[in-house]
Structure formats: structure tokens, C-alpha cells
Amino acid sequence: MPELAEVAYSCSLWNEGLGIQIDQVITNPTSRVYRNENRKEFIQNLQGQTLSSSFTHGKQMLFSFTGNCWMGIHLGMTGSLAIEEKEYEPQKHDALLFRQPSQILVFRDPRQFGRLRLHLGKNKPKWWNDLPTSMLDKNFHSEILSNALSRHARRPIKALLLDQRYFPGMGNWMADEVLWRAKLKPSNLSGGISKIDEGRLFKQILFVVNGAIKSVGKYGGDPPTGWLFHTRWKDGLLCPKTKNPLIREQIGGRTTCWCPSLQK
């Protein structure tokens, strides 16, 4: 269920394993989450090491281990992290397990759109350092939005918000939430957004990102009451603001929920 806030929460679950040695590494022999990585290297390099720190950036997670090892996790569409009891038996879709003395850290992903990567070296991997400015960073300025809007003038604004090069961590429900709050129709072309609308849009990006981190990111579960999130997949589908019917349609390749009487 992973957008930036769920990723932050997932990552925090594994923090129980920080500072503890990993006695055994178990890799799923068939899961696609390994992509081009070599499973043996996970075992050879991580077994016996201690999980030393964790980081998130948008939908990306990075873990560091003693012995100059790093591991990246992307949760894809259905990935999740969990802590299980030490008696736990690996299940079909468990992609990676770290056995510690009193618990097991699990990364599972039934649909296998997630991704694991290993990096050896003193410093963080290049792919991590190359990530775009985080939406939680003070350097995430409105210029990033204006540049994206002008560069992709022919893309629907909904599709642009999902572009991880500009808005790392933004996912389908967050983008709908942002556009609903900014009162913008998701199919509007990016190039046609006025400066006034752009200002509102930027503010709502910050509002949704920070609000999600404070709620979902901290405690898991759902965003606060009153957010569009709670109505977006339910039938009946009334806008929390206008009480008018919501619409679901395919925009930018993704199902999009919006309120025609509110968003222009």
C-alpha cells in the first residue's frame, strides 16, 4: 500500500531490528523483487551483520549494515515490511527474511512489483544520492512545480503529479487528494494551469504530503477524517466537501476519483 507515508511507516516497523545482528538471511528463490540481483550475495554479505540504520526518500527505502553493506527496498504495489515471532515459518510471498535472536524481519510482496537491491561500499549507493529533492525537504520549492508544468505542458496534471522525477513519493491516492483540495480537474493539461492555480496546487502538495506523514507515516492506518481517501473507492461516492457525486475515470493511466462540481 505504498506511497511516501506508508513507506515511512513500513520502514519504522523494521526499526525494532536496529542494532541487532542478523543470524540468518533467507531469500525467496523465485520472487521477481530480486530482478537482476544475485540472491547469494544477499546471504554472503548480510548474514552475520548488524542492521545499523534506515532511511526513506519518497517510495524508496535504504538500510545500512555493518561491513559496508547497503540494501534498497521499493515496495511496488503490494509490498510490506513486518516483524514476526522467531517461530514464524516463511510464507509463499515472503521475498526476504532476516532472522534475529528474538524476531524475524520480513519483506513480503505478493504481486512482486517491488524491488530489492544490494550495494557494497563505504558510502550510500549512487542511485540513492541521485534521487530528486524530497517533497519533505526545505529545498522543495515551487520552482520544481513550475518547471515540471512547463516542461510537460501536454500532460494531464494528474499524470504529472505521479512523475517521481519531480514529486518523489506521490502516488495515486495522494495525487487525487491534492487535486481535490486544489479544486483542479485532474485531466487539465499542465500547460494550461494559471499562476494562481499553480500556487494553490503547490500549497496543497505540501499540505497532503505533510499531513500524510504526520498521520499515516507515524501510526500507519488511514489519513485523517474528511480526506477524500475515505470515499474514493466506495460506491455511493459523495464528495466530503460538496456532498455531490464523485466520478471515477481513467486519467494518466490510473483510476482517478474527482468531484466535477468542485474541481474546474
Add this chain to the structure above:
DNA sequence: ATACCTGTTTCCCG
């Protein structure tokens, strides 16, 4: 059965 799905990559088109 059928049609979904909080994501990314690849391929094809203009």
C-alpha cells in the same frame, strides 16, 4: 467468471 488495484519499466507512436 470478470474486473479491478496506493507502481514502474518498456515499447511504440508522433
Add this chain to the structure above:
DNA sequence: CCGGGAAACAGGTA
């Protein structure tokens, strides 16, 4: 070469 859109990936759920 670029930007945009569709398809593909795979399994669980309604």
C-alpha cells in the same frame, strides 16, 4: 532525440 500513452509484469480480492 523528446514527450506521451498503452501494455506488461502477477496475484489477491470483490
